[in-house]
Each structure stands twice: as structure tokens, then as C-alpha cells.
Amino acid sequence: MTETRTAAKIGVLVPFTNTNLEPDMELMRPPNTTVHFQRMGGYDVDEIPGSDQMAGLGASDISHDLRMISGVRPDVVLYGCTSATLTHGPSFDADLAGQIKAGSGAASLTAAGSLIAGIKALGATKVGFSSPYLGEVNEQAMAFMTENGIETVKCANVGRELGNYGQGELTPDEVFDLACRADHPEAQAIVLSCTDMRSVEAIERIEAALGKPVVTSNQAMTFCLMQALNLPRHDRLPGRLFDRL
Template identity: 45%
Template structure:
């Protein structure tokens, strides 16, 4: 298979073990993925809003210097909570700074969630994540500023570390999704790039009969939009990929 249709560069938090395999499941033929990792947070600590804002403030220069020599066409920033905790204005500046430093288009996972919901034409959602309660509320405030109403939300019910988030199972994601769902929600959002939510997406869309958006799915969809790629055959991407292929929108 030819490898000449595009290269996506992805910045991954150092403890994240689920973003890369999810992206592999969502990659169109001929596209290659190129990853670099960033630290600057306590992987065994509890990632609250303050910790995530501190993480978002870390320089990406070293990571970008390692990534851009791969001649990538696009850069995706793979931590949702870092910019959710920092607000939409920060998120937009953050994306713009990556572009200014590299000359390449960029998107954050948080920005990709908002774009995905816009594509689906939904404004009322149910929300869940493995975040601490305070960070969930900051995420809801971010979405509200973007015109998205969260009609119900649930968390895991305990504070867990960044490393523990990655150890949650697809069954955990499914259970949280079912608990978060609400009759007034037009879609379900499951946030966090280190949460195995993608593997629960198909079952949740079937059982809830509504679109489900996960951080990793949204991040890869936004990448495919920028590159004008056909996503309609990627069933793992759910309704967003199959029914809203960027190629079909041309």
C-alpha cells in the first residue's frame, strides 16, 4: 500500500498508552502517523485543573523539533483536559502557536471535540470522563462557552491518577456512557485521550441510538478533515466517520 497520501504528527502525553492504538484503528489507507511524547506532569498524581493548566503551559518546542523533521502535514495535540481546563480562548491561542512555530495546521483534542459536535449539528450533550469532579466542571464550562449545553454528566466516582486513567477498560467506558446518557442529549461525549472509550463506541451508539464522540475519534476526524480524506469505510469511527466523511462534504 502506498504511503504517500499524508502524514499526521501527533503529540502524546508521556504516560498515555491508548491514543496511539486508537489512532491506528482510525487511520485511512495511505496515511502514516508520527508520534512524539511530552512530559511535565506527575503521572502518579491526581490530574486536577491546576495540574492540567500547568501541563498546557509547558513549552512544546522540543517535541515539535523532533516531530517536524518527519515532514508531517498536520499536527494534532493529544491531551484533551490540558486545554479544556484552560478555556476556549487559550485553546485557540494554543493551536495558533503550534502553527506559528511550525507553519503547519494544528488542532487540539478539545478543539476537535467541539468541531465534531458542530459537524453532527448537536448542541445538547451528555458528558463523561475519568477526570476529577472539578475538572469535569471546568470541561463543562469550556463546552458551554462554545455553545454546547451539557444536560447530564457523570464521573468515575473517585479521584484517579493519570496512569490509572489509562488502565480503565472499554467496559468502564460503556458503563459511564450509559449512566451519563439523558433523554435530552443529542449526543454523548466521552473525554480523555487515555481512556479506552473508542472500543465502547459502537455498542454505545447502538444501544443509545445517538452519536458518540470520543477524544481520540474527534482528534483523528479533525485530522482527516484537514487532509480531505474519506473516512466512510472506517467503521470504528462510528457515525461521525461513516456518515460525515470529509470527502463526501467536498
């Protein structure tokens, strides 16, 4: 079937070392849409991505990036780094989404905001949480969820410091193991945060093994953009979250 490319144009702002958001978006891309990426700097590739680096990325000037992505006249713009706004809190995240909307003229969704929206769409209030982040960023992520009425009943740490490329080099098998370690009898869903972690490929395996829905950063952004643009469900969408479309 020939693609019309007329349903929507999706703009994505992505950290410049991220290697997995783009392939994930292509895996889940709704038919007849096009996806366009603008890479963001604002951090040192050689630093371990801790709280200070992620907070710095979130606070960096993205006016140039917004001008570039606005060139495609997008219908929606995604801010594709979860921890960059998790480290600042919900009000900063909402303000950034507003800044992106004002600067691009498009609907705006952040990875962190989408993660919360996905959890709430499932009706979950208690979750197991994991990510490739350092412990301090995990603490801030759990606080972010708490402010949104979501309790973390277990947090599984990756167990070692990962550089900016190390996060993206975790295999889907390693992500599966991480998710299983985040499970808890009280957890109603498993949350995997990070747009550069290969969670999307592991979602259905995790759900089958644990019997619980999974919410990941990139999956949640896709869910929210489909809601925002009123796009129909298609057959390349992994996980129970999309049952809520």
C-alpha cells in the same frame, strides 16, 4: 493492497504516560498515511491529574516537542491531551493551535477543539458528558462546551480518583457503563473526553444501546484531520460522526 504511505504524515503530541492514543490512531489511521508520535512531559506522573496538573501541562513549553515532530515534515500536528486545554478555556486552546501551526509548519488540531468540532458537526447543542477526570476538570470541561454553545444536560463522574495510569486502565466495558450513565432524554449526543480513555473501542456498542451518536477525543481528532487533509472515508472509522465527512 500495498500502502503507498504518500497520502499524509500525521504528527501527534502525546502525554508521556498515555497508553491509548497511539493504538487508537493506528485503529483509525487512514490508508496510505503514516502516524508519528512525540511524547510530552510537563507533569508529575505520581500526582492525581487534577485541574492544576492539567493546566500546567497545557501551559508547559512544547518548543522542543515541536522541533522533534517537525523532523518528519508533518502535514498535520495533533495536540493529544483534551484536559490540558479544556482547563484554560477556548481562547487558550485556539492560541495553542496557532503556536503549534507556527512551530511545525503544519495544520494544527487540538483534542479539545476537535471534540467541539465533532459535536457541532452532528448539530448537537445538548449533550451527556463523561470522562475519567476529577470533578473540577469536568466542571471546566462543561464550561468550555458552554462557551461554544453546547449545554451539558448530564455529567457522569467516574466516581473515584484515577491516577495518570488509572485513566488508561479503564476497560471498554467500564467506558460503556460510564457513557450509559451520562445519557439523558434531552441529550442529543454522548461526549466522552480524554485521549487516554478506551472510548473508541466502545463507540459502536454505545450508539447501538442508546440510539445516539457518540463523540470521543481521539475519534474527533481523526474526523477533523480527515476533513483538514481532505482524506476519503474508509471502513475502520467507528461511529455516526464519520457520516458527516
